Amino acid sequence: MDEHFAEEKPHLLALPAHPYDAVLTVERRISQESMVAVGGNQYSVPDTTRRRIVEVQNHPAEVRIFEDGQLIASHPVLEGKNQRRVDPSHRKPVPAARRMAPAPSSPIDAPIARRPLAFSEAVGRRLANAQEGRS
Numbered sequence: 001m002d003e004h005f006a007e008e009k010p011h012l013l014a015l016p017a018h019p020y021d022a023v024l025t026v027e028r029r030i031s032q033e034s035m036v037a038v039g040g041n042q043y044s045v046p047d048t049t050r051r052r053i054v055e056v057q058n059h060p061a062e063v064r065i066f067e068d069g070q071l072i073a074s075h076p077v078l079e080g081k082n083q084r085r086v087d088p089s090h091r092k093p094v095p096a097a098r099r100m101a102p103a104p105s106s107p108i109d110a111p112i113a114r115r116p117l118a119f120s121e122a123v124g125r126r127l128a129n130a131q132e133g134r135s
Helices: 002-011 096-100 117-134
Strands: 024-029 035-038 041-044 053-058 062-067 070-076
Touching: 024 035, 035 053, 041 070
Parallel strands: none
Antiparallel strands: 024 053, 035 041, 053 062, 062 070
8 A cells, every 4th residue: 555655646736725615506586575595594685686596606604696797795604594684785775755654554553433432322222223123
């Protein structure tokens, strides 16, 4: 065995100074909320992203997202699962007029109208009279 090593030793090359950075590159679809799923977590992309499918590079400490070969987002890798990372610069600011406008109310959120007790008594008498008329 030593003789084989002695034979090959002159042909061996030194290891590179920097370790090889293995990168997993995949395509991912952007969700309705402008998020990309990687490793069970969600990472934001800019609201201005035009394409629905982007290229994602999953580095050991960073997730890099590309659109048409251009880097559009990078995030530190989230530990665990079901987490979200949103870069605030990826979201368009909400116009001041929209922030100040009250949210549209739904019937569920509408306040209940208050009526005087006399109204309820009148409704009760009318229902009672209607029942007596049917008998």
